[in-house]
Amino acid sequence: xxxxxxxxxxxxxxxxxxxxxxxxxxxxxxxxxxxxxxxxxxxxxxxxxxxxxxxxxxxxxxxxxxxxxxxxxxxxxxxxxxxxxxxxxxxxxxxxxxxxxxxxxxxxxxxxxxxxxxxxxxxxxxxxxxxxxxxxxxxxxxxxxxxxxxxxxxxxxxxxxxxxxxxxxxxxxxxxxxxxxxxxxxxxxxxxxxxxxxxxxxxxxxxxxxxxxxxxxxxxxxxxxxxxxxxxxxxxxxxxxxxxxxxxxxxxxxxxxxxxxxxxxxxxx
Amino acid sequence: xxxxxxxxxxxxxxxxxxxxxxxxxxxxxxxxxxxxxxxxxxxxxxxxxxxxxxxxxxxxxxxxxxxxxxxxxxxxxxxxxxxxxxxxxxxxxxxxxxxxxxxxxxxxxxxxxxxxxxxxxxxxxxxxxxxxxxxxxxxxxxxxxxxxxxxxxxxxxxxxxxxxxxxxxxx
Numbered sequence: 313x314x315x316x317x318x319x320x321x322x323x324x325x326x327x328x329x330x331x332x333x334x335x336x337x338x339x340x341x342x343x344x345x346x347x348x349x350x351x352x353x354x355x356x357x358x359x360x361x362x363x364x365x366x367x368x369x370x371x372x373x374x375x376x377x378x379x380x381x382x383x384x385x386x387x388x389x390x391x392x393x394x395x396x397x398x399x400x401x402x403x404x405x406x407x408x409x410x411x412x413x414x415x416x417x418x419x420x421x422x423x424x425x426x427x428x429x430x431x432x433x434x435x436x437x438x439x440x441x442x443x444x445x446x447x448x449x450x451x452x453x454x455x456x457x458x459x460x461x462x463x464x465x466x467x468x469x470x471x472x473x474x475x476x477x478x479x480x481x482x483x484x485x486x487x488x489x490x491x492x493x494x495x496x497x498x499x500x501x502x503x504x505x506x507x508x509x510x511x512x513x514x515x516x517x518x519x520x521x522x523x524x525x526x527x528x529x530x531x532x533x534x535x536x537x538x539x540x541x542x543x544x545x546x547x548x549x550x551x552x553x554x555x556x557x558x559x560x561x562x563x564x565x566x567x568x569x570x571x572x573x574x575x576x577x578x579x580x581x
Numbered sequence: 582x583x584x585x586x587x588x589x590x591x592x593x594x595x596x597x598x599x600x601x602x603x604x605x606x607x608x609x610x611x612x613x614x615x616x617x618x619x620x621x622x623x624x625x626x627x628x629x630x631x632x633x634x635x636x637x638x639x640x641x642x643x644x645x646x647x648x649x650x651x652x653x654x655x656x657x658x659x660x661x662x663x664x665x666x667x668x669x670x671x672x673x674x675x676x677x678x679x680x681x682x683x684x685x686x687x688x689x690x691x692x693x694x695x696x697x698x699x700x701x702x703x704x705x706x707x708x709x710x711x712x713x714x715x716x717x718x719x720x721x722x723x724x725x726x727x728x729x730x731x732x733x734x735x736x737x738x739x740x741x742x743x744x745x746x747x748x749x750x751x752x
Binding site: 323324327328331334335336337338339341342343345347350351354358361362365366369426427428429430431432433434435437463471473477478479499500501502503563564 | 649707
């Protein structure tokens, strides 16, 4: 295995010094190093292998899932019938008031090929990219709720920046009360999602649902984000610190849907 | 050429394992540090230069995959690979006890270096040190036990030494 590597220890020391210096240089350069293209090549190369490994995992779970999905389809069919009659009633009531009709978001499906990050996943590789119409900034959801936004797009793949990314921030509101806050990931004292910037004057309770708010430029309003599990004071004591349990299972996703963002909100990540 | 292919194949397998099968364990707080395991394995088998090279390459790939803090995995895994490779000449490489100790040390070093980045640097360590200790302790314990079992089973399956006499031109 000697190959192209120098055999002498003195020279192997020089090799290590080169690696260490390169690593330090990369650390110092930080985000200035152009990584998107390299990551895109890596994701494209690994996608077929990821698919093979994930398919083995999924085959084992498919029988149980199939039964559950049949039950769910039946329940949703019933609910859909009820909602259609409510929609007709809603339209009839809105028309005399001159209110615009509700336009549901269009969903682009994709398979989650890989999750990246330890111990909590901070990003995910999605099997849909520019060719499927995915664009940077689009929201990514599962049937349970918001998982993040599209951070990088490659020709046939894309990368979702999950809610657990240290740089992610989502404008949210508490359902029914309309209390506004910003959801962030906090790694200390333990990894968790926290709704920040909520003044003490606003009343929130454990168990209430949290949705994306209309103040968000990236996300459509009303996507479920999670529910409140704990209410406390922030470190500075000026605002509340509200812990959120995410609606979507960020560590065990199989499929995700991309909701195109508003056309005037194409923001670089 | 064969050795280079083995090197690349090992890197691919490690990265795939990390992003697919091992991620559910990590999400439950049990970090099986496959990067540290593979670097220790490669360094024990092929010596300091190859250990450092493997650590650097696999670390760089993990850094690229992680979006933030490019170079953090590469730096510590280079050092780990080199140090274990140097030790490979003096320790009993086939011993389960050696595997347990080296894997525990390598994982502890790796986790102790990368976790503070996730906590936001030294500022985050103020409140995050119990989390850091937990990650280091659980990661070292889980990885050393699982890694030693894997190496033991591999030796039984193949019926010969895992590290053999491969350490010849390693530097």
